Amino acid sequence: MVRFKSRYLLCEVCVPERNSLQLLDERAIHHTLRAAVNRAHGDYGSALFNIGVNVKYLNALTGVVFIRCRKAHYRLIWSALPFITHLEDRGQTQNVQCFFNCIHVGGTIKTSQKFLAQYNRQQLHRMLLDCNTDAEKQHVRRALLSCSVGNVKREEADDEEGSDDDDE
Amino acid sequence: MSVFMDLNIVNSHDKNKLTSIIETAAHLGYSTVAINYVIEPQKKKQEIPKPHSVSDIFEKFPMVQGKSTPIKVLNRLTIVASDASHFRPTNDYKLFDLVAVYPKTEKLFHAACMTFDVDIICIAVGERQPFHFKRAPVNGAIDRGVFFDISYTAAIRDSSMRRYTIANATCLMEVCKGKNIIISSGAEKSLEMRGPYDIANLGLVFGLSEGDAKAAVSTNCRSVLLHGETRATASGVVYTMKKPHTLEEQIEDKPASKKAKTETA
Amino acid sequence: MSPELEKCPRSLLVCEKSNFMNEKSRHDIHVSKHSFNYKISVLIPECAVLPANISGVISNFSPYYLVRDLPVYELLQEKSYETVLQKGTVYAVSYNTKIDEDNSIALLPSVVTLNLRDKTLAPGTKRYQRVLSGLKDRLPLRYDFLFTEHNTGGDEDNSLYNLLSQYKPIEHKAVLSHHTLKNLPCPTLYPSDLQGTTLSCDPHSFLEWLGAVNLDISCENAADSFLSTYICPEPKSSVSQALLCTITGFISPEDVYLLLQELRYDLKHCCRFPERCFLTMTKLYISHKLFFNCTSCAHRKYFDEPKFTPWLSLTVHGFMDSPVSWGATEHGFLKGGENFYNLVCFKNQDYWLHMATGAHDGCPP
């Protein structure tokens, strides 16, 4: 099997109301991306989109998606993301406004995962400041502890061994 | 360095159509074209057609633009194979200058690259390539001197086919690294033909380098012709006289040189 | 975005400035080495009619010949080699061959280039015999050729023509056409500022403007025009009229040189030296120096008018499919095959020389 270098775009889908995140599914994301790439980069963009772009992971609770694409084409795909304004499905615009915030570009899924863990921790810290009640604070603290330093450390060690294993 | 060639002009029963395409090819600067007879054994049991004798098409072949030579016309057979039984090299195949196969399955693609006695393997342009290109068969084909053919007419006709053509071509380039590619038209009318420099530029969009892209309409095509000739002459053991064409030239030449001698004496 | 689609063919432009009177000036060498010239274009600002002396020079250009289906060995026969080629005034180039597809042949004074590989040959040597017999028997190459000879006066000088008479060469004359342009925006040039840092525009803009003038392209646009944003480079002025004159054919470097001399005299002097001799380039230098002492003025020149031109330009296009550009420097053809030079002559005998070649060519000398 031929192996290709990949890039993983870690994006956050931002919507005005959090509960509309529930509407997200991988197919909707894929279609939205495809339409955006086609608009921005035409048939050439669509052709490159058709090879090697897929949605690897979607967290409908936090709105985080992993998009995998060929290393050679990731700039083209990435540059189409800012033009997304709505979710689309099979060419039809759904009534969900959104934008894609690309927070990390990585060479392996591991590095992206590591980044995501850190990023989520940061978000928790920020939430901690916004908490109004003690119960909420407690809740967030527990969440922070669950993604403890130990866990992340172990992941880091794994990561260095297996870094860039996607190279041919 | 070689002349420009377009090794895929779709055969048509309408002779006027065919002549007009070949005239356009000559006008655009192609020195050699091949008329492509496509048979699809899957759809209907088809006899291998007998190719037209090229001299039937023109009384006088059109001159190549900017040159003093007429265009050269060859015949090519393309077999669309979806089953191993579809490709049976018989004597009928030998009537053609070039033999190509368009494998529809991965298994056939592998066989075409590794074993089939063909000059050209076609790549899907009007649909998504139904399998991934693997390095082993592609390298096998490169080692055997078999070339991959991408035709660009589908990309001119329609937007979705354009996407397939670019996607399939890009996929192939990633595996073959730009080696052993020819780009041909597959034109069915003259306005679907494009000039050789245009195609060399289009090759960049398919992921070829500048040099490889120009080779895809010139030197690589010449290699295909040579491969076709060696296939016809029992693996090239007897390959000293090129073609009757050169012989004629030599015969013509003799009186001239004699004349020259008498004059200088 | 997609870097492989943003590359483009290499371009090469060499610019020189010097003075015609400078002893080390190499303008004559540059001109004489650019052997295969297809078109000359002359632009003279503030001039309405073609000066008689210029049209005289042009009408005296040597004719050129087209010979069909000539076996290559004919050019290398011992007789033709000795009588014609060694004198070094014959230029021949294969016609209707494309450098990027076929073997092209160019015959230069004293060097024969075959398929881009130089073979300097001397008659009688084994190597010469081998090449000759090779070309005669084993590889019967035949091409259409264009050739021209620089006419040095004598009658028997047409010897290549005579030698090849059995192949019936057809004589052609270079075609002259000229017209006057009105109210032309025109960049201001200062001889000392070749690079266009302060006073003039940069060389690429100037050549672009010159191309626009030659192709009759309007530069009356604004930066937000829909069709075109091309404008005349700054600093600019407007000239009320300019003469554009083109000559097409197969023009020998000697003829180009004669034209250049004539243009220079028109630019510089208001008199005409009666016994000017243009036979050789060395003599030209002598006539040149004599010129300075001459004070008689017999001719009314176009620049006697109050608004005389401070410069004029001479563009020489080479054959795109010639295997060499300057001397024996290889010339290739990737996409455009550019192969030209441009001389801007100033009134004080300063000149600029722009030389351009294609993507994979050797650098001009």
Added chain:
Amino acid sequence: MEEPTTFERHVYKNASVYHYMKISLDLENGKRSFSDAQFKQLIISALKELYGEVGAAFPFDLLKFDPSSLKAILRVYNKGLVKLWSALTLLGSYQNEACAFRVIQVSPFLLALSGNSRELQFGESLTS
């Protein structure tokens, strides 16, 4: 008068910002009337189809257009040459009529387009 200038030589590699293209449009049913703006719009639409809105936004100039022969001269930034050229190549129809852009010459020097030696042709009458 100024002093005679001193010798200077500069070599510019890839310093040309633009490439120039000489093109013509062939239509199935022969010539039809085009305004220069329509012609440019057609090229922009070809760019948009192949390279999307990003491609269509890339600037190029229609330096010259001859409505009778449908020949034109374009100027494009080096970076956009391959894209513009391939978009022209893959344009197959205009208002449901088959068409083809023929690229006659491409050069980094506009001046080179005025002297194309491949245009040197001798009529058959001269050769007989």
